[in-house]
Structure formats: C-alpha cells, structure tokens
Amino acid sequence: MRPAGGPGAAPPGGGPLLEVRELTKHFPIRRGLFSGVSGWVRAVDGVSLSIAPGETLALVGESGSGKTTTGRCILRLIEPTSGAVRFDGANLLALPPRAMRRMRRRIQVIFQDPYGSLNPRMRAGTIVREPLDIHRIGASRRERDERVAALLRRVGLDPAMRDRYPHEFSGGQRQRIGVARALALQPRLIVADEPVSALDVSVQAQVINLLMDLQEEFGIAYLFIAHDLAVVERIADRVAVMYLGLIVESGTREEIFKNPLHPYTRALLQAIPIPDPARARERQVLRGDPPSPAQPPPGCRFHPRCPSAFEPCARVEPALMEVAPGHRVACHLYPGEGGAGGS
Amino acid sequence: MPSILEVEDLSTHFRTDAGEVRAVDHVSFRVDEGETLGLVGESGCGKSITALSLLRLVPSPGRIVSGRIVYRGTDLMPLPEKKMRRYRGREIALIFQEPSTALNPVFTIGYQIAEGLIVHKMMKKKEALREAVRLMHVARIPDAERRAREYPHQLSGGTRQRVLIAMALACRPSLLVADEPTTALDVTIQAEILDLLRRLKEEFRLSLILITHNLGVIAETADRIAVMYAGRIVEEAGAADLFASPLHPYTQALLRSVPRLGEAGSPPAGGRKKRLPAIDGSVPDLLRLPPGCAFHPRCPDVMPECRERVPRFLPLGASGTLPAAAPRPAARAAAAPGSTGAVACFKHHDPEGRPR
Numbered sequence: 001m002r003p004a005g006g007p008g009a010a011p012p013g014g015g016p017l018l019e020v021r022e023l024t025k026h027f028p029i030r031r032g033l034f035s036g037v038s039g040w041v042r043a044v045d046g047v048s049l050s051i052a053p054g055e056t057l058a059l060v061g062e063s064g065s066g067k068t069t070t071g072r073c074i075l076r077l078i079e080p081t082s083g084a085v086r087f088d089g090a091n092l093l094a095l096p097p098r099a100m101r102r103m104r105r106r107i108q109v110i111f112q113d114p115y116g117s118l119n120p121r122m123r124a125g126t127i128v129r130e131p132l133d134i135h136r137i138g139a140s141r142r143e144r145d146e147r148v149a150a151l152l153r154r155v156g157l158d159p160a161m162r163d164r165y166p167h168e169f170s171g172g173q174r175q176r177i178g179v180a181r182a183l184a185l186q187p188r189l190i191v192a193d194e195p196v197s198a199l200d201v202s203v204q205a206q207v208i209n210l211l212m213d214l215q216e217e218f219g220i221a222y223l224f225i226a227h228d229l230a231v232v233e234r235i236a237d238r239v240a241v242m243y244l245g246l247i248v249e250s251g252t253r254e255e256i257f258k259n260p261l262h263p264y265t266r267a268l269l270q271a272i273p274i275p276d277p278a279r280a281r282e283r284q285v286l287r288g289d290p291p292s293p294a295q296p297p298p299g300c301r302f303h304p305r306c307p308s309a310f311e312p313c314a315r316v317e318p319a320l321m322e323v324a325p326g327h328r329v330a331c332h333l334y335p336g337e338g339g340a341g342g343s
Numbered sequence: 344m345p346s347i348l349e350v351e352d353l354s355t356h357f358r359t360d361a362g363e364v365r366a367v368d369h370v371s372f373r374v375d376e377g378e379t380l381g382l383v384g385e386s387g388c389g390k391s392i393t394a395l396s397l398l399r400l401v402p403s404p405g406r407i408v409s410g411r412i413v414y415r416g417t418d419l420m421p422l423p424e425k426k427m428r429r430y431r432g433r434e435i436a437l438i439f440q441e442p443s444t445a446l447n448p449v450f451t452i453g454y455q456i457a458e459g460l461i462v463h464k465m466m467k468k469k470e471a472l473r474e475a476v477r478l479m480h481v482a483r484i485p486d487a488e489r490r491a492r493e494y495p496h497q498l499s500g501g502t503r504q505r506v507l508i509a510m511a512l513a514c515r516p517s518l519l520v521a522d523e524p525t526t527a528l529d530v531t532i533q534a535e536i537l538d539l540l541r542r543l544k545e546e547f548r549l550s551l552i553l554i555t556h557n558l559g560v561i562a563e564t565a566d567r568i569a570v571m572y573a574g575r576i577v578e579e580a581g582a583a584d585l586f587a588s589p590l591h592p593y594t595q596a597l598l599r600s601v602p603r604l605g606e607a608g609s610p611p612a613g614g615r616k617k618r619l620p621a622i623d624g625s626v627p628d629l630l631r632l633p634p635g636c637a638f639h640p641r642c643p644d645v646m647p648e649c650r651e652r653v654p655r656f657l658p659l660g661a662s663g664t665l666p667a668a669a670p671r672p673a674a675r676a677a678a679a680p681g682s683t684g685a686v687a688c689f690k691h692h693d694p695e696g697r698p699r
C-alpha cells in the first residue's frame with residue numbers, strides 16, 4: 001500500500017467546487033474475448049485534487065499518465081474503480097442516473113479532437129442547440145434560436161454559419177463550436193481535455209484567449225488537461241503533474257514554474273524546446289520511456305528514469321507531502337515535515 | 344559551403360474534382376552540405392508534399408508540374424525511374440510523417456531494417472540482420488538484439504521513431520529528410536530524439552531537412568529556416584536572424600502567437616491573465632485561396648497591391664528585375680549563398696520587384 005497522502009491539489013480559501021479524493025481507475029487486461037482477467041492497467045491510481053469556483057487547474061503529464069481517464073471519471077463517462085468525487089457538495093459517484101444527468105448541466109466537457117468530437121451529420125447550430133433541447137431550456141423554439149445565435153457570436157463565429165456542417169469549418173472554428181456547445185448550459189466547470197493540442201499555433205492562441213475571456217465573464221472553473229507547459233503557464237492558476245497514474249507534484253502556477261521540485265517536473269520543463277535559437281541550451285535528456293501502468297515500478301514510479309534516484313527510491317513509495325504552502329511533492333528528496341500535508 | 348540540394352521553382356499540384364490544389368507552388372530553396380534546413384508552416388501548407396516531391400514520390404492525383412531538384416549537381420527531375428531509385432534511400436532518405444505507414448505490421452523490426460540492405464546493398468540476409476542490430480544500437484535502442492525480433496505494435500512511439508531513423512540510415516544517405524519526426528511524441532521523448540538526430544548528424548556527416556510545425560523544435564535544431572504559407576515559401580533566413588527579426592508579417596505573427604515559457608507575466612491575483620497575440624482568421628483552404636498575397640486577409644500590414652498581385656520570393660535588398668537572360672531570378676537569387684534571407688512580401692519589394 002502507498003502511504004496516505006494529503007489532498008493532491010487544494011485551492012486556497014473558500015469551499016472547493018470540485019473535490020476528488022483517492023480516485024482510482026483500473027482497467028482489466030484480458031488476453032482474449034472469453035479469457036479471464038490477466039492483469040490490471042492502473043491508469044489512475046489514487047488521485048486527489050480540488051478546484052475552486054472560477055479557477056483553472058491544469059493537469060499535465062506525459063501520454064498514458066492518466067489525465068484523460070481522470071477527466072472521464074470526474075464526468076462519469078467511465079465509472080471509477082474507487083474514490084470520491086464531490087461537486088458542489090454532492091457525491092457524484094453516489095448519484096442515481098437521473099440526478100447525474102441534471103448535474104451534467106453544470107459540468108461540461110471539451111474534447112481534444114475538433115474533427116472527431118462533433119457529429120458530422122449535424123449542422124453547427126443544431127450541435128450547439130442540442131443541450132438546450134435535451135434540458136428543455138428556454139421557453140420557446142425562438143428563444144433557443146436566439147441563445148444559439150448569442151453563443152455562436154460569443155465564441156467568435158458568425159451566427160449565419162449555423163447551417164453549415166462541421167467539415168465546412170476549420171479546426172479552430174470547429175473547436176469554437178465545441179466551446180459554444182459546452183457553454184450552452186452555463187456550466188460551472190468545464191473539463192477541457194487537450195482543447196488546443198490539435199490546432200495550429202496561430203489558431204491555438206485564439207482558442208486559449210477565448211477560454212480565458214469566458215472564464216472572466218462567466219466565472220467558469222476549468223480542469224485543463226494539457227501537455228504543453230507553455231500553454232499551461234498562460235492559463236492555469238494551479239498545476240498538478242501526473243506520472244503513471246499518480247500526481248507527483250502540485251502547486252500554484254508560480255511555484256511549479258519558478259520552483260519545480262520533483263525531478264520529473266523539472267525534466268518536463270527542461271524538455272520543452274524553446275522557440276528562440278539565442279536561448280537554445282544544453283539540456284539533461286531524460287533516458288528511456290515511461291514504463292507501462294500495468295506494471296508500475298516499485299517504490300517511486302519515476303525511479304528507473306530519475307537522474308537523482310537514491311537508496312530508498314526503488315523500495316519505498318514517496319507520499320505526496322506539502323513542502324511549502326499549497327506546494328506538494330511526492331519525492332524522497334523532500335522529506336517534508338512528515339505525515340500528511342494540510343488540507 | 345557547397346550546396347547538396349538546390350530546389351528551383353518546384354510546383355506540385357493535385358487535380359481533384361473540386362479543382363486544382365497547388366500544394367507546392369513555385370518553391371525554391373537550397374540545403375548546404377552539413378547543414379540543417381528547417382521547413383516550418385502550419386497544417387496543410389505543403390511541407391510533406393514538398394518532401395515527397397524531392398524524391399519524386401508524390402501520390403496520385405498529385406504531380407510535379409515544374410521545377411528542378413538538383414542533388415550534388417544532378418537534376419533529378421528528368422531521370423528515368425530506374426535511375427531515380429538509386430537516389431532514394433542511398434543518397435536522400437526520407438523519414439515519413441506517418442510512422443504507421445512506414446512500418447509493416449507483419450514483419451519484425453530487424454527484418455524491416457535489413458530489407459533495404461538486402462535490396463540496395465545486395466547483402467546476404469544474415470549479414471543484413473546483423474547490420475540491422477548494429478544500426479539499432481546506433482539509433483540508441485536499448486536491448487537491440489531482442490527488440491530486432493519484435494513487431495512494430497510492441498514498440499513505444501519513441502522506439503518506433505528510432506527504428507525509422509535506423510532504417511533511414513541503413514544505406515548511408517547524405518541527405519536526410521525528417522518529416523515531423525517528433526510530433527507524435529511526448530516532450531521528454533521528443534528531446535531524446537532531437538538529441539539523437541543532432542549526434543547522428545555529426546557521426547554520419549548528414550545534411551538534414553527537418554520538417555515541423557513546432558517552432559521550438561526548429562529553433563533548437565535548424566541552421567536556416569524556410570517558412571511556408573499556403574504552398575509557398577514566404578520567408579527564408581538564418582535561424583538566429585529569423586527569430587530575432589522576422590520580416591514577413593506571417594512569420595512575425597506566427598512567432599508572436601507561440602506561447603513561451605516565462606512570458607505569462609506576473610500572477611493573475613484577481614487580475615486578467617495575459618492574452619496571447621493571436622492571428623485573426625484561419626489557415627486558408629488551398630482550393631479557395633484569396634487573390635494576391637495568400638496571407639492578405641489576415642495581414643495587419645495589408646496594402647492595396649497585396650489584394651491583387653502575388654509578391655515574389657526575392658532576396659532582401661536585391662532587385663527582382665534581373666535581365667531577361669537570367670533564368671528564374673527568384674529561384675537563383677533565393678539560393679544565393681551568403682544572402683541574409685529572402686522574403687515574399689510587398690512591404691519589402693514593390694510589385695516590380697524593386698527593394699523598398
């Protein structure tokens with residue numbers, strides 16, 4: 001068993017809008033269609049985090065570290081193996097389906113792929129309108145139409161484009177349609193899973209700015225899943241870094257970017273190529289691939305790749321501990337004050 | 344330094360039901376011996392089709408409609424297919440953008456690397472397999488003997504990319520064209536692959552064309568950079584110059600819109616988070632290109648002539664109105680060694696090609 005850690009990433013002050021505790025999701029591995037389970041992919045293996053109203057928590061980490069699975073468990077698009085998810089005080093995992101559907105109005109999602117995530121046979125206007133229809137929002141058809149027009153305008157699309165199909169839009173425009181749809185029900189939280197990763201840089205900037213504008217205007221909180229740390233530095237208030245199903249470091253944006261502690265976070269920051277030849281630098285290149293979450297290494301999961309690994313790392317799993325106010329790290333280099341971090 | 348490759352006025356079009364797609368439109372550039380040329384531009388601007396054109400591997404319905412591809416003094420364009428094959432892999436090797444299409448799922452990794460050696464170098468199978476393992480060592484694949492017996496699906500993205508690099512090096516090419524070699528990879532793996540490419544470039548004395556849309560990758564790897572927009576090269580310059588003083592409004596806007604670490608500003612304690620300077624509009628559809636300069640609908644500096652005429656790609660400070668006897672002035676001039684760069688924009692040349 002891992003030692004018990006404190007909450008993964010807690011916002012300062014006020015009650016959290018979203019609170020996730022010890023979330024796990026283990027996927028069964030089966031050799032064939034009818035054979036038994038031969039192992040488990042520990043995609044998410046005890047993640048705790050919280051998000052305050054109007055705040056952006058960025059979840060970063062490499063491919064396969066469990067970011068999407070965490071997001072999908074929060075939305076209950078997949079059922080977690082264990083853990084608790086509280087939203088606005090309610091335990092989402094205990095809600096019956098109907099109550100969960102009502103709750104879905106308040107938690108929306110934006111997907112990574114602006115090409116695959118919109119129904120290709122629906123017109124843009126219908127895509128944005130659908131949630132309003134499902135939840136019977138607005139007194140009349142006309143009122144809903146007006147809302148759709150307002151939403152399209154708000155994300156920078158001409159309402160005259162409502163009759164076009166997704167393939168008639170560019171990637172950035174499609175992502176805007178996705179944003180307009182997510183906004184339709186005035187959610188309090190949007191889980192944005194790599195919302196700009198598939199977009200060209202020039203278009204990426206438009207969508208990031210739009211997300212920031214909307215947050216200011218409507219007080220929306222974001223769980224912003226990303227791997228581009230330069231984007232994250234723009235948009236995040238706090239950052240949680242995942243590695244192989246676990247949060248290994250979390251803290252305010254300033255703490256994570258100015259004072260990264262976990263060797264993995266440091267490697268991640270160092271690995272980013274700098275778009276400036278004058279500053280291109282010698283970097284310490286991390287050797288090897290991340291191991292499979294089906295067989296996480298014992299002790300610290302990062303130890304086989306860690307440049308600072310020492311005696312306890314292969315044996316003892318480090319707990320996530322608070323080393324500075326709001327800054328938590330799971331690494332033996334930082335023994336902390338012992339015990340769990342504050343809440 | 345002599346150039347290993349000179350591309351002059353290359354155009355590659357696709358004839359489709361919807362119209363003629365000018366995927367590569369009057370493109371000229373050169374690569375010097377030992378140099379890394381970076382080719383950047385946004386999705387669909389023609390980078391991959393340019394790369395495929397170099398080896399005359401354009402998929403149908405595409406075809407090269409004009410241009411010269413001069414490799415160490417030989418124009419590859421008029422060569423019969425049989426002769427052309429001697430250049431592919433042996434002189435110029437291409438790492439394809441889509442690794443899954445480059446690897447056959449039913450053969451082992453070792454065999455696929457060896458195959459090129461058996462075909463091109465007439466090696467015996469056993470000898471070729473041994474060489475394959477050696478190449479995998481060269482590409483820093485740990486445990487190469489064992490991995491050589493594995494199949495593509497058993498490899499991580501990073502290892503697969505190393506295998507492609509090993510394959511590309513098998514016949515000892517002099518020029519390597521790497522099309523988005525790190526795009527599908529995580530940043531830490533990306534850093535490893537770029538590091539590997541840099542070392543192999545030294546070891547094998549390679550010239551390299553690195554294609555990417557990632558300006559960070561380009562900044563860290565390229566000696567010189569060509570920026571593509573809508574099928575054309577709009578600016579070319581030494582890497583340091585391009586990043587320090589971009590000239591084309593598109594390059595300027597592109598560089599501004601890249602989020603950089605450490606530029607997000609002070610904590611947004613209640614205040615507004617700093618916005619990114621964005622380019623309005625979207626990357627154009629090649630079938631519906633605007634008249635004049637393709638960038639003009641998004642350009643902050645647009646002038647009346649931009650809407651009507653297409654700016655030519657001309658070296659800085661040079662005049663495009665050379666005597667009629669000089670063939671392809673734009674191409675020649677752009678390829679002139681020692682020039683500080685070239686640009687296709689009416690801010691820098693008037694419609695007659697005179698410097699402004």
Ligand SMILES: Nc1ncnc2c1ncn2[C@@H]1O[C@H](COP(=O)(O)OP(=O)(O)OP(=O)(O)O)[C@@H](O)[C@H]1O
Pocket residue numbers: 027028041042043044061062063064065066067068069070227293
């Ligand atoms: N339905 C599933 N069945 C089995 N394994 C799964 C399933 N979904 C995800 N996984 C595995 O769980 C792990 C975490 O995946 P997840 O998609 O959450 O990662 P991620 O951090 O979002 O990665 P990426 O950056 O590539 O999107 C991976 O090893 C993945 O292969």
Ligand SMILES: Nc1ncnc2c1ncn2[C@@H]1O[C@H](COP(=O)(O)OP(=O)(O)OP(=O)(O)O)[C@@H](O)[C@H]1O
Pocket residue numbers: 357359364366384385386387388389390391392393402403404405440556629
């Ligand atoms: N088979 C084809 N038929 C018609 N048009 C094509 C075909 N293949 C490519 N094109 C067009 O040629 C243009 C250039 O494509 P290319 O693949 O070179 O872009 P790219 O710059 O490599 O983009 P990316 O960054 O997305 O890889 C694109 O606009 C594309 O639509």
Ligand code: SF4
Pocket residue numbers: 591592593636637638639640642643644645646649654687688689690
């Ligand atoms: S030619 Fe005109 S429109 Fe094109 S980039 Fe230059 S100033 Fe802008």
Ligand SMILES: [Mg+2]
Pocket residue numbers: 067068069193
């Ligand atoms: Mg994901």
Ligand SMILES: [Mg+2]
Pocket residue numbers: 390391392440522523
């Ligand atoms: Mg391409």
